[in-house]
Amino acid sequence: MPELATQIINGRVGISAQWMEACGIATLPSLRQKEHRMKLIPLTRGGRGVHKIYEYRSMPEELKRKVDAQLNVYEAAKKNLLEARIEHSAEFRQYFDEYRTAKGAHLPNSQANPVRNTYYYNAIILEAVIRLVKDIELRGDKVSWEQIAEYVSTLDRLDYPFSLPENHRKLRSKVNEYQKYGLECLIHKNYRNGNQNATKVFEGEQADMLIALISEHRNFDCQEIANLYNQWATAHGWKTITRSTVQKWANDHRFITEASKHGAEAFRNRMSYTVKRKAPTAAMFMWVFDGWDAELAYQQKGKNGRTTYHNRLTLEVILDAATKYPIGWAVGEAESADLIKEALRNAERHVEELTGTMLRPHQLQCDNFAKKAMWETYTELALLAVTPARVGNAKSKIIEPWFRQFNDKKCKYAFNWTGHGVTAKKSNQPNLDITLKNKSSFPTLEELIEEISLVIGQYRAEALPAYMEAMKALPESDRVALDMKQYLSLFGQSTGQTYQLQSTGINVRILGQKHQYDMLPASDSEADIQEAIRFREKCWEKWNVKLDPLDKNFILVENANQTEQFLLTLKDEQPMALKDRKPGDYEKLAAIWKFNREMENYVARAICDHQQGALEQIQRERRDYELLSKALITDSRGQHKSVKAGARLAIAPVDAFEAAPKTEGSIYDEY
Numbered sequence: 001m002p003e004l005a006t007q008i009i010n011g012r013v014g015i016s017a018q019w020m021e022a023c024g025i026a027t028l029p030s031l032r033q034k035e036h037r038m039k040l041i042p043l044t045r046g047g048r049g050v051h052k053i054y055e056y057r058s059m060p061e062e063l064k065r066k067v068d069a070q071l072n073v074y075e076a077a078k079k080n081l082l083e084a085r086i087e088h089s090a091e092f093r094q095y096f097d098e099y100r101t102a103k104g105a106h107l108p109n110s111q112a113n114p115v116r117n118t119y120y121y122n123a124i125i126l127e128a129v130i131r132l133v134k135d136i137e138l139r140g141d142k143v144s145w146e147q148i149a150e151y152v153s154t155l156d157r158l159d160y161p162f163s164l165p166e167n168h169r170k171l172r173s174k175v176n177e178y179q180k181y182g183l184e185c186l187i188h189k190n191y192r193n194g195n196q197n198a199t200k201v202f203e204g205e206q207a208d209m210l211i212a213l214i215s216e217h218r219n220f221d222c223q224e225i226a227n228l229y230n231q232w233a234t235a236h237g238w239k240t241i242t243r244s245t246v247q248k249w250a251n252d253h254r255f256i257t258e259a260s261k262h263g264a265e266a267f268r269n270r271m272s273y274t275v276k277r278k279a280p281t282a283a284m285f286m287w288v289f290d291g292w293d294a295e296l297a298y299q300q301k302g303k304n305g306r307t308t309y310h311n312r313l314t315l316e317v318i319l320d321a322a323t324k325y326p327i328g329w330a331v332g333e334a335e336s337a338d339l340i341k342e343a344l345r346n347a348e349r350h351v352e353e354l355t356g357t358m359l360r361p362h363q364l365q366c367d368n369f370a371k372k373a374m375w376e377t378y379t380e381l382a383l384l385a386v387t388p389a390r391v392g393n394a395k396s397k398i399i400e401p402w403f404r405q406f407n408d409k410k411c412k413y414a415f416n417w418t419g420h421g422v423t424a425k426k427s428n429q430p431n432l433d434i435t436l437k438n439k440s441s442f443p444t445l446e447e448l449i450e451e452i453s454l455v456i457g458q459y460r461a462e463a464l465p466a467y468m469e470a471m472k473a474l475p476e477s478d479r480v481a482l483d484m485k486q487y488l489s490l491f492g493q494s495t496g497q498t499y500q501l502q503s504t505g506i507n508v509r510i511l512g513q514k515h516q517y518d519m520l521p522a523s524d525s526e527a528d529i530q531e532a533i534r535f536r537e538k539c540w541e542k543w544n545v546k547l548d549p550l551d552k553n554f555i556l557v558e559n560a561n562q563t564e565q566f567l568l569t570l571k572d573e574q575p576m577a578l579k580d581r582k583p584g585d586y587e588k589l590a591a592i593w594k595f596n597r598e599m600e601n602y603v604a605r606a607i608c609d610h611q612q613g614a615l616e617q618i619q620r621e622r623r624d625y626e627l628l629s630k631a632l633i634t635d636s637r638g639q640h641k642s643v644k645a646g647a648r649l650a651i652a653p654v655d656a657f658e659a660a661p662k663t664e665g666s667i668y669d670e671y
Contacts, residue, residue, distance in 0.1 A: 014043040014053035025066045082151035085128040092123045101191040121162040215257035222246040282473040286321040286363040291335035292403045295418045298448040309439040316343040325467035337370040345491040358482040410455045485567040488556035492546025501539045517568035535566045
């Protein structure tokens with residue numbers, strides 16, 4: 001029975017269907033049903049006296065157990081002596097995995113072309129053949145290469161996917177070659193030396209010419225390059241090439257030709273090592289900003305009465321990189337240093353809305369627009385560093401994809417949306433013919449600004465919860481406040497005029513309305529009082545004024561050389577009638593009285609110090625005159641009368657000085 005039960009077909013062990021039916025393992029209809037359901041793989045078609053053979057390995061586990069209970073399958077299949085000597089080798093596997101071809105590539109190992117795997121099994125089977133031959137020779141038996149070739153041919157190809165010759169003469173020759181040259185001989189010569197027979201372009205002058213043509217900045221197509229190369233090749237007796245050859249060389253040498261064909265920036269963006277970055281762990285660690293021509297059109301009437309509809313605004317956005325939250329924004333007709341300042345000013349004011357105080361960012365990432373004009377502002381605002389993005393390196397700025405997302409998710413739903421950039425696919429662009437039919441409905445400039453403000457507000461509302469979590473993650477030690485004096489110094493707008501301190505303070509006219517500013521100490525701090533007095537001492541100075549148009553409570557005054565700066569506050573209006581007085585008015589008035597008394601005392605002390613110094617000097621001169629009057633004391637030249645006269649004239653004003661009242665205490669004692 002076993003002789004009929006098993007059979008080896010193409011190195012694969014099979015079980016006879018008739019034997020399984022005769023042993024009660026399975027019926028022929030059930031086996032055909034499993035075959036139909038692809039649960040069994042037939043090795044023969046069967047019929048006309050030929051037993052149908054099913055592959056043992058493909059059988060379901062339940063059927064295998066029934067067969068194994070009655071038959072030792074591999075023993076019955078006369079498992080050959082060679083398989084018992086096959087040993088796997090990690091060294092061989094590593095050799096073929098790390099082998100480099102003549103072109104520097106690894107050996108292929110895809111499912112369709114498993115070269116590396118095939119070479120590995122060729123190696124371990126040849127090693128097994130060598131062991132078997134040695135064992136036969138040690139027993140003193142004669143080696144039959146026909147038998148060894150039969151052992152090789154009966155190996156299961158699913159377990160050992162090799163490509164060794166099954167002819168005993170060729171097999172013996174391969175074993176001898178392997179023993180002489182080792183693993184290298186198993187690798188095809190095309191991998192070892194390259195396919196020289198099929199090569200049309202050889203290294204040296206031919207390769208130089210072809211690569212030079214491929215790298216041309218004029219970007220010839222493959223057929224044009226082939227034509228140019230063939231003209232040179234014909235003149236020098238080289239092989240001519242086709243378009244496909246150029247395409248292959250262009251692909252193989254794209255790395256070295258990319259910069260010449262498309263520029264240095266294209267090479268950096270496509271070929272250079274890209275830094276993988278992660279977002280900041282907390283808010284205020286990094287701000288990124290850039291300008292973008294908003295894809296929202298508006299209508300504008302010109303001076304000549306003609307209305308245009310192609311107008312767009314520039315949107316300057318400040319993103320907090322922690323969550324890509326638009327912390328600040330501004331719109332204008334074109335990107336400028338003033339527009340960037342306005343966006344940064346809006347960012348600081350929004351931070352104040354969220355946290356109660358303006359905070360300084362630790363790092364700023366800007367582009368190179370207006371960098372010289374804004375550099376001082378950037379460096380004074382950032383706590384840690386200012387890191388401009390490299391020119392042309394859009395990948396380094398997270399704000400570029402944010403603009404695309406904002407355009408798609410928000411701007412796209414407006415009827416005046418003009419689409420994506422000029423480099424976008426036409427299939428992604430709107431039908432502007434229909435859009436322009438309704439161009440008379442485009443918003444005006446004021447309406448568009450209101451529209452953008454509304455859209456930004458909606459985006460902020462959606463992104464705010466995540467940003468507030470990032471703000472909570474900001475340690476207290478990293479919360480560095482931006483005080484009002486610094487804020488106005490960086491972002492305040494100049495009035496363009498100079499002002500001098502008047503009895504009413506610094507009088508500034510804003511939008512036609514007069515505002516009075518002065519400096520009053522905010523606390524009993526001696527430093528604050530001295531600073532306010534020092535401002536009064538500069539009463540002769542002409543001041544430049546900086547202010548925030550949206551906040552008229554403060555102004556910053558600075559001299560022409562910017563060596564002196566003072567923060568002034570809007571003067572509080574006190575009611576004349578006591579009946580009009582509100583809670584807190586008296587406290588403010590008392591603070592003014594107190595400061596005035598401090599100033600009076602300061603002035604009194606200062607003038608007394610000067611008067612005391614003058615009196616001491618006069619007294620010294622008087623003592624000298626009295627001594628010269630009593631004794632005839634000459635100088636080194638023997639003179640006495642002239643020295644005495646000089647001493648008398650030096651103390652002449654003493655009578656007038658002594659007649660003046662002494663200043664003590666307040667200069668306003670009678671006030």
